[in-house]
Amino acid sequence: MTHIAVDSPDQTVSVRDTFGLDVDLEVPAFSHRDGLVPEIDPAYRFNREVTLALLAGFSGNRRVMLQGLHGTGKSTHIEQVAARLNWPCLRVNLDGHISRMDLVGRDAIVLQEGKQITEFQEGIVPWALRRPVALIFDEYDAGRPDVMFVIQRLLERDGRFTLLDQNRVIQAHAWFRLFATANTVGLGNVNGMYHGTQVLNHAQLDRWNIIATLNYLPQQDEVDIVVAQVPQLDDERGRDQVGAMVELANLTRQGFAAGDLSSLMSPRTVITWAENSRLFGDVGLAFRLSFLNRCDEIERTIVAEYYERCFGEELAEASDWSEAT
């Protein structure tokens, strides 16, 4: 893996200047941009509470978990804070495929002076732990029990990690940081929305110092985010269109909460819809391709009705487009 040249933050940055928040706070940062530092997304809008929570994580060594519905910007929020602090990051997705051995390490056969020998190759956790790296466990609530057991050891208070099979103890680097994102608050898939999530152990949840929430934003903020991501829509007509799109997204969220719909539009889907509407030059067709076709067939009439309400015109039938082409 990559070598990290600088061992600790060597400057501080102002939260006001860097994140546009109205607070007098300086936080440690690196002056050098290592290969593991995420790219800056200049269009990213920082949420005040979440940013302050994450900064406490970086500067005060708090373990921060970010919870919220899908596509609200949790994973990117952590990365975008790290990007501005030049903090090296490693994002590990805990969905079904990652195993305990990926995290801890495994014995591998290597060739040394012409002989085959077994050598322990360390996994992600011991590697990151010894470096000034922010380790992000993404989809934390989808982790398998054997993986969660490894993380449990990592979360023990003194910052030491025992490699059981190796009889070795690793002391965490002073600037190693730990973050997680999750869709649920550890209760599992209660509303049927997050298939594959697990019920989390409360003793383990308890070991996170800060739990921040990032859910859907006020309409105007969401419009600003979409326009920032698709700048071609940043004129009066474009903003009107995005306003109607976000309004529709909010209707699907209300419909979902009321039990009328089984899927809802996330901010991520709104951004995709906006991009697709530029691509096709047709907001209705883009809507069908970005969201409607994903809905349950019997719910499509409800969603088409939402469209009519927000755009003041009927959504053209799929057959109308096939005739046109």
Ligand SMILES: Nc1ncnc2c1ncn2[C@@H]1O[C@H](COP(=O)(O)OP(=O)(O)OP(=O)(O)O)[C@@H](O)[C@H]1O
């Ligand atoms: N505040 C924001 N400013 C700019 N873009 C944003 C913002 N929030 C979300 N986005 C965009 O929305 C998309 C979804 O974000 P992200 O993948 O981080 O969501 P998530 O909450 O991690 O979703 P999931 O729960 O599905 O993992 C990204 O393309 C991101 O750039």
Ligand SMILES: [Mg+2]
């Ligand atoms: Mg995510």
